[in-house]
Amino acid sequence: MSTGIxxxxxxxxxxxxxxxxxxxxxxxxxAMLERSLSERRPLRVKYGMDPSSPDLHVGHAIPLLKLRDLxxxxxxxxxxxxxxxxxxxxxxxxxxxxxxxxxxxVEVNLVTYTDQAAKILDMERTxxxxxxxxxxxxxxxxxxLLLARMTVAQMIERDTFQKRMQENExxxxxxxxxxxxxxxxxxxxxxxxxxxxxxxxxxxxxGRKLQxxxxxxxxxCLTTPLINGLDGRKMSKSYGNAIxxxxxxxxxxxxxxxxDDASMGTWFTQLTRLPDDxxxxxxxxxxxxxxxxxxxxxxxxxxxxxxxxxxRAAFDREVRDRQLPAEIPxxxxxxxxxxxxxxxxxxxxxxxxxxxxxxxxTIQQGGVRLDGTVVRDPVQLIAAPVAxxxxxxxxxxxxxxxxx
RNA sequence: GGGGAGAUUCCCGAGUGGCCAAAGGGGUCAGACUGUAAAUCUGAUGGUUCCGCCUUCACAGGUUCGAAUCCUGUUCUCCCCA
Numbered sequence: 375m376s377t378g379i380x381x382x383x384x385x386x387x388x389x390x391x392x393x394x395x396x397x398x399x400x401x402x403x404x405a406m407l408e409r410s411l412s413e414r415r416p417l418r419v420k421y422g423m424d425p426s427s428p429d430l431h432v433g434h435a436i437p438l439l440k441l442r443d444l445x446x447x448x449x450x451x452x453x454x455x456x457x458x459x460x461x462x463x464x465x466x467x468x469x470x471x472x473x474x475x476x477x478x479x480v481e482v483n484l485v486t487y488t489d490q491a492a493k494i495l496d497m498e499r500t501x502x503x504x505x506x507x508x509x510x511x512x513x514x515x516x517x518x519l520l521l522a523r524m525t526v527a528q529m530i531e532r533d534t535f536q537k538r539m540q541e542n543e544x545x546x547x548x549x550x551x552x553x554x555x556x557x558x559x560x561x562x563x564x565x566x567x568x569x570x571x572x573x574x575x576x577x578x579x580x581g582r583k584l585q586x587x588x589x590x591x592x593x594x595c596l597t598t599p600l601i602n603g604l605d606g607r608k609m610s611k612s613y614g615n616a617i618x619x620x621x622x623x624x625x626x627x628x629x630x631x632x633x634d635d636a637s638m639g640t641w642f643t644q645l646t647r648l649p650d651d652x653x654x655x656x657x658x659x660x661x662x663x664x665x666x667x668x669x670x671x672x673x674x675x676x677x678x679x680x681x682x683x684x685x686r687a688a689f690d691r692e693v694r695d696r697q698l699p700a701e702i703p704x705x706x707x708x709x710x711x712x713x714x715x716x717x718x719x720x721x722x723x724x725x726x727x728x729x730x731x732x733x734x735x736t737i738q739q740g741g742v743r744l745d746g747t748v749v750r751d752p753v754q755l756i757a758a759p760v761a762x763x764x765x766x767x768x769x770x771x772x773x774x775x776x777x778x
Numbered sequence: 779g780g781g782g783a784g785a786u787u788c789c790c791g792a793g794u795g796g797c798c799a800a801a802g803g804g805g806u807c808a809g810a811c812u813g814u815a816a817a818u819c820u821g822a823u824g825g826u827u828c829c830g831c832c833u834u835c836a837c838a839g840g841u842u843c844g845a846a847u848c849c850u851g852u853u854c855u856c857c858c859c860a
Contacts, residue, residue: 471855542784542856604815615805634816662813669814693814718828732807735822741808752828768808 420565424456425483431616438494458509465549467573557581567594623677627685630669706778718752
């Protein structure tokens, strides 16, 4: 082996390892890379996504970004669209039984999923496989044989199942099938390595086991951290604490600015590719500057530099300087032209609050301003405006009521 | 197959005949503070024509002046025994 290859092995290894939580195992990966680079045969790196909810969030972007790095090194990415596994539901990191999706729901999600993944990966160079390709071809006997590869004891060793049993939460028998299915994907695509979140480690290891049983070299398992959402809990669409890849530039930027300081380091490492020393300098400086930079990097990546700058300008203006936004949505007066409306009803009618009760509460708490003046009486009658009336609810909601 | 426990408001979780729109915590919203946050403090948190009325405590009936609370049936979950 030439010294040139040895250096490149180290280079590739560093990319694999950067920000990773588990690597099983490094010795094996090094050997794979040596062979791969000397034989000029890219490694097949698998990643599976189940189209189980319509939107991907930045947490999903972490492994995808890692895949992109590997893709840029010339390795072959194999993206598994888990259209069959989605109907089972991955029990990983779940303390509850997942609702089972129908074929129709899966198909709808699938389209948006690949579109979103395309924001990160070069899909031209990505091998995309649906796992229904092989699962739909299996007979009941095939399924039995697959199930027979593991024992219940091995399965319930998993901490998620342990926890559920302790908490008397249900565990569906079909959930036992999930790790085996994911592992079977690895056998089918003959991958050299599989990437997943830290909660996937068990499933990834089952892949190694099955590949060995099938006479294949066991895959290297690589996990990336799961990140917390904006409220500190695990990021999840259902908690409403996620930043999704489909969020607009402004929404995305503003959301990142709400992140707690302590998480910034992880976010920089996992979601940006800024050099380490630059990140260190940023983190040592003013937290707001660092966070703004983080937000700008993320927004630029998922949208573009221009949109990110605009979002930052809007943030500075509206939040930092407490100025009105440049664009204020206009709402036509909802009543008859010469009419009057109680303030609470007006707020609901123009959509600034979802119910009149919410409007009343907010008004009574001093959260509503008309032309900049706090109004505390929810039944105060508002006359149809002759000139635009500026209505603000809290810090974020604003509209201009215009005559019609 | 037998026995036991349970299903509560967005989530978790109290409540076992009237004082229950239902404790407490989380989340969320509003206000204060601030660096944009976080943390902290205050208040709010089913709807509404808002000191009244309507809807809500798995579902369907029933008892009662009155039920989340009692009874019957149904659905779902957990535990133990076989």
